[in-house]
Amino acid sequence: MAYVSRRHALPRVAVLGALALASVAAAHHSQQPFFRMDENIELTGTVVRFEFKNPHPIIHLDVADESGGLVRWEIEGPTALYLRRNGWSADSLVPGDRITVRGAPPKKEGAHAMAGREVVKSDGTRLRLYAEDARRVLDP
Amino acid sequence: MNDAAACRRDGPNRRLALAAACAVSALMIAARPAEAQPAGSAPSTSPPGDAPEAAAIPDLSGTWFPDYCIPDGQTCPFDIDALELTPRAIEFMSSFDEAISPKYDCVPATIPSIVADPYAWQIRQRSNRVEFHYEKDDVVRVVWVDGRRHPPPGERYVLGHSIGWYEGDTLVVETANFPYDPIGLDDMTPLPTSTRKTVIERYRREGDRLILDMTVEDELYLAAPAEAHFEWALTDIEMLPYECDLETARQPLRFLPD
Numbered sequence: 001m002a003y004v005s006r007r008h009a010l011p012r013v014a015v016l017g018a019l020a021l022a023s024v025a026a027a028h029h030s031q032q033p034f035f036r037m038d039e040n041i042e043l044t045g046t047v048v049r050f051e052f053k054n055p056h057p058i059i060h061l062d063v064a065d066e067s068g069g070l071v072r073w074e075i076e077g078p079t080a081l082y083l084r085r086n087g088w089s090a091d092s093l094v095p096g097d098r099i100t101v102r103g104a105p106p107k108k109e110g111a112h113a114m115a116g117r118e119v120v121k122s123d124g125t126r127l128r129l130y131a132e133d134a135r136r137v138l139d140p
Numbered sequence: 141m142n143d144a145a146a147c148r149r150d151g152p153n154r155r156l157a158l159a160a161a162c163a164v165s166a167l168m169i170a171a172r173p174a175e176a177q178p179a180g181s182a183p184s185t186s187p188p189g190d191a192p193e194a195a196a197i198p199d200l201s202g203t204w205f206p207d208y209c210i211p212d213g214q215t216c217p218f219d220i221d222a223l224e225l226t227p228r229a230i231e232f233m234s235s236f237d238e239a240i241s242p243k244y245d246c247v248p249a250t251i252p253s254i255v256a257d258p259y260a261w262q263i264r265q266r267s268n269r270v271e272f273h274y275e276k277d278d279v280v281r282v283v284w285v286d287g288r289r290h291p292p293p294g295e296r297y298v299l300g301h302s303i304g305w306y307e308g309d310t311l312v313v314e315t316a317n318f319p320y321d322p323i324g325l326d327d328m329t330p331l332p333t334s335t336r337k338t339v340i341e342r343y344r345r346e347g348d349r350l351i352l353d354m355t356v357e358d359e360l361y362l363a364a365p366a367e368a369h370f371e372w373a374l375t376d377i378e379m380l381p382y383e384c385d386l387e388t389a390r391q392p393l394r395f396l397p398d
Contacts, residue, residue: 051388
């Protein structure tokens with residue numbers, strides 16, 4: 001499928017409403033300049049690239065929009081160091097993975113970015129980007 | 141002329157890229173333990189200038205993981221609402237431009253922010269110094285406990301210059317010689333600090349817990365000292381590298397609202 005940039009087309013986004021995520025928001029308020037941390041949206045798409053680096057790993061995700069084209073989203077996570085200690089690795093996501101990701105939408109109008117909170121893979125595996133307990137590993 | 145000399149000679153109005161390089165160079169200087177010091181010096185048990193006292197040195201060594209002031213709804217490292225800020229600080233915060241924050245160029249977090257970050261760190265006690273090795277930003281912070289004083293005011297370091305001494309079961313650390321830092325008090329809120337910032341840390345151990353009481357003073361931005369409390373649990377986890385990636389660090393700036 002040809003990649004079509006439809007900057008102003010709406011992706012297939014599920015708006016999950018404002019959630020009381022005070023604990024998560026307070027802990028990760030470094031993202032507040034860029035994201036609406038009291039809101040949550042959901043995207044489903046295909047992983048194009050997974051950069052597992054510090055200070056912020058980035059999931060590059062192709063998401064189909066309402067017109068059938070693809071929009072490239074960047075899903076930002078906490079530090080790779082933090083994620084590694086919570087069960088993540090550079091191989092946790094690979095190109096071609098079909099995932100659903102939930103997180104905070106961007107403040108900048110038209111930006112295709114998210115502060116990711118949770119990834120759900122096609123096999124049902126849940127990968128939390130922010131654990132309530134910093135030492136907790138992936139859910140079984 | 142090396143980077144360090146260039147950093148000392150340049151005035152405060154430097155481009156951010158050079159500031160970042162200078163800060164890293166200064167940090168490397170501060171981290172080098174190979175400075176001249178009195179031969180056979182034992183760790184100091186009193187502030188510089190006071191008569192030394194014979195005392196046992198508390199064992200603070202080990203790898204520590206935060207067990208307080210981590211993701212649980214609290215703001216770290218300070219209760220922002222409880223801080224007594226000067227009008228200058230409030231005005232600064234209201235007009236702060238996120239893009240200028242040095243962290244987007246991989247400049248290491250300073251004290252107290254690096255202390256509050258949710259990562260492991262190690263304490264290594266030597267005869268003339270105590271080394272703090274932080275996972276965050278791969279920082280090695282040296283606390284000189286050989287009785288020396290701070291360098292002249294013209295020498296500035298991102299994490300300041302630290303001297304320390306033992307008071308009974310407590311390691312007292314005094315840090316000064318900071319540069320101006322737009323996020324020097326809190327790199328998240330953000331809160332700035334001036335060249336007048338000084339930090340006193342008091343570390344003690346209770347079993348397998350490390351406890352810190354910290355006081356930050358800065359007469360230009362704080363109307364009253366800022367107090368913070370931290371606790372860590374002894375751990376056997378492996379320290380991991382941070383290795384800040386510059387391109388990744390700058391990535392969020394593309395999504396700053398207009």
